[in-house]
Amino acid sequence: MKNKKINAVRVWKQMEDLVVPRLHLSVFDRAVYSHLLRHSRLEGRLQLRFSILWLARGARVSGWAERSRAGHVVKVRLPEEIRSVRAGKIAACAAKRLPSVDNSDFLETRALRQAIHAREGGVCFYCLRRLTPMVRCLDHVVPRVRGGRNGYRNLVSSCAECNSQKRERRAEDFLRWLCREGRLSAGELSGRFQALARLAAGKLRPLLPSQRDRRTGR
DSSP, rough: OOOOOOOHHHHHHHIIIHHHHHOOOOOHHHHHHEEEEEEEGGGGGGEEEEEEEHHHHHSSSHHHHHHOOTEEEOOOOOOOGGGHHHHHHHHHHHHSSSSSSSTOOOOOSHHHHHHHHHHHBBBBBBOBBBTTTTTTEEEEEEEEGGGGOTTTTTEEEHHHHHHHHHHOHHHHHHHHHHHTTTOOOOHHHHHHHHHHHHHHTSSOOOOOOHHEEEEEEH
16 A cells, blocks of 8 residues: 555545445544544554554543553555445446436437336326327427427427327417317316426436336346
C-alpha cells in the first residue's frame, strides 16, 4: 500500500458521506477512526503505534487502562481503500450512469416505445379498447405542433382509430367527444381524466428495459 499526498478535505467528506453511513459507525467508532486517521495517514504514515490510554484521551472516549506495554500497531485505511465502501461507491456511480426515465426520448428506440405500450397494459389510453400489435401506435397527448415532447408524460399507447381522430385536439376535449359518441361511459370518462392528471404529474412511469430485466431476473 503506497503512501500518497492526502487531500484532507476529500478524505473527511468521504468519511462522513460514505464510511459512517455505509459501515453504520457509532459516535464512538467514528471518534476512534477519526483520531487514528488524523495521526497516521494525514501525517504521511501508513502505520501507527499507539497506546490505549493515548487513544482514549485523544478521542475523548474512555479512560481505559493500558494492558500492553509495547502498545498497538495498526494500518489505517483511507475511506476509498475500504473494500465495502469502495464497492458501494462503484455501485452508486453505476446507478448514475443508468438512463433517466425523465430525460429519455421514448420514440428513440423500439425498446422505449415498447415500454409505453407495456405501461398501458395492452389497452388504448383513450377508448380503453383492447389492442394488438397490428393496430396500436403511440400518440402525443399534447400534439407536437403545440409543443408536446417525446417524454413518458406525453406519450400514450392508443389504437390507430383514436390516433387518427384525435389529431391536434386537446386530450380532454377528445375524451369528452368519445363519451358523446358512446365509446366511453361517464365513469370511464372520469377515470380517463384521472389518468391524464396522473400522467402529467409523472405518476405513470414506464419501466426502462434495464429495470424490467432486473425485475424478471434476466
